[in-house]
Amino acid sequence: MTIHPEIAKVLSTLPAPDGAPLDPAAMRAGEAAHVPPADQRLPLHAVDDATAVTPAGEVPVRIYTPAEAESYGLLVYFHGGAFFLGSLDTHDHVARSLAKETxxxxxxxxxxxxxxxxxxxxxxxxxxxxxxxxEQGRSLGWDGRILAIAGDSSGGTFAAAVAAKAHDDGFDRITHQILFYPSLDLDFDEDRYPSMRENAEGYGLETAGLRPFNAFYLESGAEPTHPLVSPIKRNDLSGLPAALVITAEHDPLRDEGELYGRRLYEAGVAVTISRYDGANHGFVQNFSWIPEFYRAFEETADFLNGAAVNPGARP
Known part of the structure; x- marks a missing residue:
């Protein structure tokens, strides 16, 4: 299927990559300039900023309560942005839609x-x-039933890695993982996945840009073959939480996401792999105003309610 015409319109306005060094500060400022004001965002029962005190330090969080209720499932969401972009504000609309639908x-x-x-x-x-x-389940109104994690793009990297790390630590409370077009293999090889060639240029995220985009995250000397860096490198995927893997047809990362889903299935994990035809990388963040792509939030709700998990995976 060709790229969705509304996405094609936007892509036609983007300048061609010029090969200049990336400037994180300027790119973050550009993102921030496009965040809509609060009164134009999807209304929910409550949206509160808070601080999570963790062993890694104090981490800012934003808590979205969809409606008044006695208790809730919890969904912890990690935004995308190639590890150096994105924020609570740039992905606020994604979190709101997840809360509303789930x-x-x-x-x-x-x-x-x-x-x-x-x-x-x-x-x-x-x-x-x-x-x-x-740990804060009581104060958050947790129902004790659903503790899901979700992430898009590099946030999907984190979701998969968190699921694995929790399993290895014996922390078995995570019930679901939702990976929106995840980046799962930072050991880049343009010939390893056909989608790297098929979708190399012209669809927003370009294959040639993957290495420089993710270089900032790897500057610590991290080894791309480490399974917490590239979750697809993990040998044993058994025992991980049920997974929903959503991919985009016109995305260089499509095939690694779908391969990861198949490997989860082969390891005995309940998996749904769902490819969105006509979509490109980032469609959940950038194009969820298109009804057929907003469906990703509805599919997430079905998955959390048990309706979307099937016994097989897309070949």
């Missing part, structure tokens, strides 16, 4: 960004907030 109380994590905090800084923040959420 009925969960969503905790969005303002983790430390690279290059100021390279690996494992952001990962430690994300993991720490998940443990904090479980």
């Amino acid at each position: 009925g969960c109380k969503v905790i969005s994590v303002g983790y430390r960004l690279a290059p100021e905090a390279a690996f494992p800084g952001g990962l430690e923040d994300c993991y720490g907030v998940v443990r904090w959420a479980a």
Whole structure:
């Protein structure tokens, strides 16, 4: 399927990459300039900023309560942005939509960004907030049933790594992991996945940009083959939480996400792999105003309610 016409319109306005060095501060400022004012955001029962006190330090979080209720499932959300972009504000609309559709109380994590905090800084923040959420369950109104984690793009890297780290630590409270077009293999090889070639140029995220984008996160000397850096490198995926893996047809990262889903299935994990045709990388953040792509939030709700987990995986 060709790229969705509304996405194509936006892509046609983007300047071609010029090969200039990336400037994190300028790029963050550019993102911040496009954040809509608070009165134009999806209304919820409550949205509160707080601080999670974790072993990694104090981590800012934003807590979204969809409606008044006696208790809630909890969904801890990690925003995307190639590890050096994104914030509680740039992905505020994603967290709001997740809360509205799932009925969960969503905790969005303002983790430390690279290059100021390279690996494992952001990962430690994300993991720490998940443990904090479980510990603060009573004050958060947790129903004790659902403790899900979700992330888009590099946030999906964190979600997969947090699920694995929790399993290895014997922390078994995480019930679901939702990975929106995740980056799971930072050991880049353009020939390893066909989607790296098929979607190399013209769809927003370009294959040639992956290495410089993620270099900030790896500046600590992190090894791309380490399974907490590249979760697809983990040998044993058994025992991990049920997974929803959402991919985009026109995304260089499509095939690694789908391969990870198949490997989870082969390891005995309940998995749904869902490819969104006509979509590109980042569609949940950038194009969820298109009804067929907003469906990703509804599919997440079905997954958390048990309706979307199937016994097989997309080949």
